[in-house]
Amino acid sequence: MSPHTVSSPKNRPKYYDLNLRNLPTPGLVSIFHRITGVAMFLFLIPMALFILQTTLSSEAGFASWKGYFAHPLVKLIVVGFVWSFMHHLFAGVRYLLIDLHIGIAKAPAQSSARVVLVAGLVATAVFAARIW
Amino acid sequence: MKNSKQPVGAHYGWKDWMIQRVTAAVMLVYSVLILGFFLVHGTVAFADWKQLFQSQLVRILSLLFFFAVFYHAWIGVRDVLMDYIKPFFIRLSLQVAVCLFLIVCSIWTVSILWSN
Numbered sequence: 001m002s003p004h005t006v007s008s009p010k011n012r013p014k015y016y017d018l019n020l021r022n023l024p025t026p027g028l029v030s031i032f033h034r035i036t037g038v039a040m041f042l043f044l045i046p047m048a049l050f051i052l053q054t055t056l057s058s059e060a061g062f063a064s065w066k067g068y069f070a071h072p073l074v075k076l077i078v079v080g081f082v083w084s085f086m087h088h089l090f091a092g093v094r095y096l097l098i099d100l101h102i103g104i105a106k107a108p109a110q111s112s113a114r115v116v117l118v119a120g121l122v123a124t125a126v127f128a129a130r131i132w
Numbered sequence: 133m134k135n136s137k138q139p140v141g142a143h144y145g146w147k148d149w150m151i152q153r154v155t156a157a158v159m160l161v162y163s164v165l166i167l168g169f170f171l172v173h174g175t176v177a178f179a180d181w182k183q184l185f186q187s188q189l190v191r192i193l194s195l196l197f198f199f200a201v202f203y204h205a206w207i208g209v210r211d212v213l214m215d216y217i218k219p220f221f222i223r224l225s226l227q228v229a230v231c232l233f234l235i236v237c238s239i240w241t242v243s244i245l246w247s248n
């Protein structure tokens with residue numbers, strides 16, 4: 001969110017290190033929050049509405065989705081979206097707390113970022129264990 | 133152009149920022165409720181699922197949730213577009229496409245929730 005890109009100086013130094021392994025944990029949480037947000041916008045919204053429509057409209061539609069969800073490949077995709085949602089949710093809550101000036105210093109911000117990454121993965125693992 | 137307001141820019145204030153926080157809170161509450169429903173019911177049969185969405189309260193809360201998602205997604209995706217897409221007409225076209233898509237989704241949601 002940079003509103004004044006037009007007025008930024010031309011020759012400022014640029015530092016593009018796109019290697020995710022060199023990114024500090026809060027940076028990882030942030031870029032995953034962005035990627036999961038856009039992924040959910042593109043794929044989860046239309047899919048969720050489509051599934052809601054077919055599962056509610058008839059018993060046969062409900063049964064066919066029950067069948068799809070039993071397929072391992074579909075389960076894998078569902079697990080991917082569950083991770084997207086859980087990571088985005090936990091990272092979102094972290095941002096809301098930071099907005100309230102909770103955990104804003106460097107050390108707590110780094111540990112809360114680690115908590116967010118782990119919590120998203122743990123929640124996804126619990127879900128995956130339940131559907132398999 | 134220096135410091136001038138762009139038609140495809142942010143809305144230059146705290147309003148969108150606040151809406152994104154409020155919609156986040158709405159989604160959070162609804163997610164916990166739905167999760168609770170699935171935890172209580174275990175596997176859900178068609179009859180339970182259908183009955184759940186026959187309730188007017190559930191329909192209204194669901195509509196509130198989806199509208200929160202759409203508004204939240206609009207602000208979020210607009211922020212992302214502002215970061216990466218600089219040419220005016222490309223950004224405008226993408227923003228219009230996102231908006232129209234979300235409006236269609238809103239209408240679709242109403243029809244799904246109230247046609248069962």
Ligand code: HEM
Pocket residue numbers: 033034036037038040041044045088089091092093095096152153156157159160163201204205207208209211212
């Ligand atoms: C419980 C659910 C959710 C919570 C708590 C939440 C929270 C947040 C918060 C606080 C932000 C602002 C981050 C910032 O300003 O840096 C945000 C951004 C965003 N959200 Fe969500 N969100 C949720 C669900 C969703 C869903 C379902 C979608 C998509 C359909 C979504 C899409 C986005 C997008 C695209 C952004 C912009 C990302 C960026 O600027 O990097 N969010 N979310």
